[in-house]
Amino acid sequence: MIQHATEKSQVHSPRAGLDLHAEILRLKKELHAVILAHYYQEDEIQDLADFVGDSLGLSQQASQTSADVIVFCGVHFMAETAKILNPAKQVLLPDTDAGCSLADRCPPEAFQKFLLQYPGHTVVTYINSRAEIKAMSDIICTSSNAEHIVRQIPPDQPIVFAPDRHLGRWVMKQTGREMVLWPGFCVVHEQFSERQLLKIKSQYPQAKIIAHPECVDTVLRWADFVGSTTALLKYVTQSPQRQFIVLTEIGILHSMRKARPDAELIPLPPSNGCNCSTCPYMRLNTVEKLYVCMRDRTPEILIEEPIRLRAFQGVRRMLEMS
Ligand code: 13P
Ligand code: SF4
Numbered sequence: 001m002i003q004h005a006t007e008k009s010q011v012h013s014p015r016a017g018l019d020l021h022a023e024i025l026r027l028k029k030e031l032h033a034v035i036l037a038h039y040y041q042e043d044e045i046q047d048l049a050d051f052v053g054d055s056l057g058l059s060q061q062a063s064q065t066s067a068d069v070i071v072f073c074g075v076h077f078m079a080e081t082a083k084i085l086n087p088a089k090q091v092l093l094p095d096t097d098a099g100c101s102l103a104d105r106c107p108p109e110a111f112q113k114f115l116l117q118y119p120g121h122t123v124v125t126y127i128n129s130r131a132e133i134k135a136m137s138d139i140i141c142t143s144s145n146a147e148h149i150v151r152q153i154p155p156d157q158p159i160v161f162a163p164d165r166h167l168g169r170w171v172m173k174q175t176g177r178e179m180v181l182w183p184g185f186c187v188v189h190e191q192f193s194e195r196q197l198l199k200i201k202s203q204y205p206q207a208k209i210i211a212h213p214e215c216v217d218t219v220l221r222w223a224d225f226v227g228s229t230t231a232l233l234k235y236v237t238q239s240p241q242r243q244f245i246v247l248t249e250i251g252i253l254h255s256m257r258k259a260r261p262d263a264e265l266i267p268l269p270p271s272n273g274c275n276c277s278t279c280p281y282m283r284l285n286t287v288e289k290l291y292v293c294m295r296d297r298t299p300e301i302l303i304e305e306p307i308r309l310r311a312f313q314g315v316r317r318m319l320e321m322s
Contacts, residue, residue: 055127075100102164194217
């Protein structure tokens, strides 16, 4: 049984009037900590971080850091990956309820049963998964290297790809490889619909459509560019175009606006009636919780060593193959 994190201890809110920004920077020095943040974090957290990136970039940073404490502003599987790479360091996550629909809907017992149906398959697992799932996998991948990693597997070797069926289908299309897919999906990206996209496109006919590969196939086929959050940011930064319809979580717009203040960024509204697409898990982290977790040095990510060791093999292979 894995320990996902320490129990949520009783949280004492910060004193009223405290300059949280200054306190976080003070604690960072005191703890010799590094703050890593995903692009889907709220703007203020991104601005406080030492490094903002996608899942691969954050894993690479976590594997290279000399800090004693890693404060991870992202979701649970990301902080867990940092711990897999750094067993001797303390890894803090401001809110341990910051999960992920892909990770939560791929439970270890069911996945183990699923794999029994596919002996001899290479198991390629998206990083959006729990440590126990990584421990059952051969190679871990992220949205930025999934295609590159699958291409390196010998063509006659059968593959199981989990847990995102949309990313899996996208990789199958790009590589021409058949893969067995676990039927998982992201609750945020699955909400983008073709109908909504075509409606917005008719209003902005010149705009480039850029999408994360967790989106459904019917919207991905309209995209001018498909890539991880870092790849989408790079595309906007380097493109001569001025208008972009963005199909991913809106947190990325903060970095895109900084890189291209002249560009018009049009987030696609999801089909669930909301105005914009935010990841409910990512948004559980707040500046206040970031301060409290650094002040109290909890909640901390803990993983049982045998699971961590097995999960590490797949993460290490990913970093080597990237
Ligand atoms: P990235 O690989 O682009 O960081 O995406 C992670 C994620 O959770 C997307 O929903
Ligand atoms: Fe998970 Fe989707 Fe949130 Fe990414 S956006 S962390 S895949 S629920």
